[in-house]
Amino acid sequence: MRAITIQEYGNPDVLRGEQVAVPSYNDNQVLVELYATSVNPVDCNIRAGVVQEVFPVHSFPHILGLDLAGVVKEVGTAVTQFKQGDRVFGLGSTGTYAEYAVAEEDQLAKLSSTITFQEAGALPAVALTAWHSLFHYGELKEGQRVLIHGGAGGVGHVAIQMAKRAGAYVMTTARASNHKFVRSLGADEVIDYTSVDFSEAARDVDIVFDFIMGIDQQKNSNVLKQGGRIVSIVTPSIEDIVKAYGVEGKFVVVNPKREELEQIEGWLQEQSLKAYINEAYPLAEEALRMAHTRIETKHTRGKLVIQIRE
Known part of the structure; x- marks a missing residue:
């Protein structure tokens, strides 16, 4: 099968197109014929070798990619929820910059024919991250005030929608060119981080969602009301x-x-x-080198999708 691999850690130039074997699967896994996946910042961090403690690459060549959307090709003998031909989306156990990937049965869901593979392939990692951040760790409740850093990005643009759905008052940071976009998603208040110090503009925040590396955590702490969390x-x-900031x-x-x-x-x-x-x-x-370079600017609006099959 076709796949994009890395043979070593490095810049986007280490991404290589290769022919590799279709991955094998066990009794509890599903082999998926991929139609779409997406590029996430964590893919770039893994490729660069800067998150080895959390996401180690155990052997090279290594296929990157988390998200998957496609059609079930084969199922393990213990799989009960899926059958050959089902449209599915979720997270891969093997890399998804490829024509086929393996997924655990409990990390897939069936996909309605009304939803495109591109949209489904863009969402699993960012939507699950937003969900767990907002509700499992943030314990978000109706009426609370939340500050979402980087609201126009992959996780951010989904988190705004989920927070609004839950009845929160949503503040977000975004450059001026993205203000209309984040407001269309439901943001109540937008802070232009290029010209305004967010720690002076935001106050009485219940939860700060920190999705961007390098933000001053003392400033994040300063915008919280008593009992708030980051x-x-x-x-x-x-x-x-x-x-240290209480x-x-x-x-x-x-x-x-x-x-x-x-x-x-x-x-x-x-x-x-x-x-x-x-963009797809x-x-x-x-193409993947271009996508990784673009993600690393940290100014990408929404998601970059990889179209594998039509």
Whole structure:
């Protein structure tokens, strides 16, 4: 099968197009013929070797990619929820920059024919991350005030929609060119981080969602009301860092369930959750290098999708 691999850690130039074997699967797994996946910032961090403690690559060549959307090709003998030919989406156990990937049965959900593979392939990782950040770690409740950093990005643009659905008052940071976009998603208040210090503009916040590396955690702490918390997907030591400022910090570890993917699929069907697809790239070496370079600017709106099959 065709796949995009890395032979070593490095910049986007280490991405290589190769012919590799179709992955094998066990009794509890599903082999999926992929139609779409997407590029996430964590893919770039794994490729660069900067998150080896959390996401180690055990052997090269290595196929990147988390998200998958496609059609079930084969199932393990213990699989009961899926059969050959089912449209599915979810997270891969093997890399998804490829024509086929393996997934655990409980990390897949069936996909309605009304939802495109591109939209489904854009969402699993960011939607599950937003869900767990908001509700498992943030314990978000109706009427609370939340600050979402990077609201126009992959996780951010989904988190805004989920927070609004839950009845929160949503503040977000975004450059001026993205203000209209994030307001269309439901943001109540937008802070232009290029010209305004967010710690002076935001006040009485219940939960800060920290999705961007490098933000001053003292400033995050300063915007919180008493009893508020910071939830981070980029700072593993967040709990210890913010303890000095007298606030609670939580680092997000996503342990997805099929029921959550099914709920996300339901929201997609009723169009109360949408994935903004910035651009679709083919499964090709140079295209993926371009996509990784673009993601690393940290100014991508929405998601970059990889179209594997039509």
